[in-house]
Amino acid sequence: MRSRLILLFVLVMGAVLVACGSNGTETQATGDTVEVTVEVTRIVEVEVPAAGGETGAAMPAGDGVTVAAVRDAGVLKCGGNANLVGFGFLDPATNEYSGFDVDLCKAIAAAVFGEGGADQVEVRGTTGTDRFPVLQAGEVDVLIRNTTWTISRDTSLGFDFGPTTFYDGQGMMVRTESGIETLEDLEGGAVCVQAGTTTEKNLADVFRGLDVSIETLTYPDNPTTTAAYQDGVCDGFTTDKSGLIATRSTFDDPEAHVILDATMSKEPLGPLWRHGDNNWGDIVTWSTYCTMQAEELGITSENVDDMLGSDDPVVQGLLGQGDDLGQALNLSADFCYQIIKQVGNFGEIYDRNLGSQTNINLARGVNDLWTNGGLIYAPPFR
Numbered sequence: 001m002r003s004r005l006i007l008l009f010v011l012v013m014g015a016v017l018v019a020c021g022s023n024g025t026e027t028q029a030t031g032d033t034v035e036v037t038v039e040v041t042r043i044v045e046v047e048v049p050a051a052g053g054e055t056g057a058a059m060p061a062g063d064g065v066t067v068a069a070v071r072d073a074g075v076l077k078c079g080g081n082a083n084l085v086g087f088g089f090l091d092p093a094t095n096e097y098s099g100f101d102v103d104l105c106k107a108i109a110a111a112v113f114g115e116g117g118a119d120q121v122e123v124r125g126t127t128g129t130d131r132f133p134v135l136q137a138g139e140v141d142v143l144i145r146n147t148t149w150t151i152s153r154d155t156s157l158g159f160d161f162g163p164t165t166f167y168d169g170q171g172m173m174v175r176t177e178s179g180i181e182t183l184e185d186l187e188g189g190a191v192c193v194q195a196g197t198t199t200e201k202n203l204a205d206v207f208r209g210l211d212v213s214i215e216t217l218t219y220p221d222n223p224t225t226t227a228a229y230q231d232g233v234c235d236g237f238t239t240d241k242s243g244l245i246a247t248r249s250t251f252d253d254p255e256a257h258v259i260l261d262a263t264m265s266k267e268p269l270g271p272l273w274r275h276g277d278n279n280w281g282d283i284v285t286w287s288t289y290c291t292m293q294a295e296e297l298g299i300t301s302e303n304v305d306d307m308l309g310s311d312d313p314v315v316q317g318l319l320g321q322g323d324d325l326g327q328a329l330n331l332s333a334d335f336c337y338q339i340i341k342q343v344g345n346f347g348e349i350y351d352r353n354l355g356s357q358t359n360i361n362l363a364r365g366v367n368d369l370w371t372n373g374g375l376i377y378a379p380p381f382r
Helices: 002-019 065-073 100-113 131-136 151-155 198-210 222-230 241-248 278-297 313-318 335-342 346-353
Strands: 028-030 033-035 076-080 088-091 096-098 121-125 159-161 166-168 170-175 190-194 215-219 236-240 257-259 267-269 272-274
Touching: 065 076, 065 100, 065 278, 076 100, 076 131, 088 100, 088 121, 100 121, 100 278, 100 335, 100 346, 131 272, 151 159, 166 241, 170 198, 170 241, 190 198, 190 222, 198 215, 198 236, 215 222, 222 236, 222 241, 236 241, 241 257, 272 278, 278 313, 278 335, 278 346
Parallel strands: 076 121, 190 215, 190 236
Antiparallel strands: 028 033, 088 096, 159 272, 166 267, 170 236, 170 257
């Protein structure tokens, strides 16, 4: 229909131009009739990209385009955090990224590239402000950076969200010596918060609801926000509780700071990508679920080779020995085996970045498997 309208427009405009003698075109009149000859050589439809930034929507990615681009580039470009220990951190001594979110990027790369693929990841450190424009512009293939799943981000920004990998909630950290025990005790005080996050809006909504007056001081990233709090500029420091715990673990005297009991929001965190490429969405989604299912089945990076001989059809399917579940994903049959072998299951990823093997030592809580009373749950691999 659109092409017909364009053609009609061209014909009409051609008639007007010819009738007006435009460009030296001659007309021949016979009574009241004007004979017009119009030659249409080509009609081109042009799509104009939407503006970037948090208020614009991403250009949809064509189905199957992303994985092809990733393979052509030989590297998975992952938007991450460079400044939050445990989730995404760039070590200045080694110039290497590490963290829970970084390992999930490696899991996707292992699925896409196969053997050795976990090393084919290029992490781009992003801030709370520039992470969405970077993804919208296609400068990264997936964003895994402590990002909360909300309806506006899922719809108006042109993104799709994958499985929730960490269930969190906003908290408040204060100095132990301050005597502050509740949010109401911050009346008249100042709170440090990172700009461009759900945290900033939540803070305003919660304290408005409490009828408590505070001064909100915003900073561009976690290091500057933390520095302002440590310098005594703010009475409180707010972000996701996991972020507060991780940041406090880096302080010289962690015990001098306390995280209040109050939880101000729901913050489901997980991967996201540009809307429109269903195949890429399936790859990110099922690569993530692979780590969860492996933990539930007791398959680890240490025993996965031994599990290849399992008689359990569920285990066989997960490791690519039964039905070829990878084919429909545009992946090899053993994509999940590669993830587990190279990166580990969900529990291994959690423990080495956030859990018992770290100074953070964050209890699993709701981020444990559903079989242990948590919320981590993978759909069936069949």
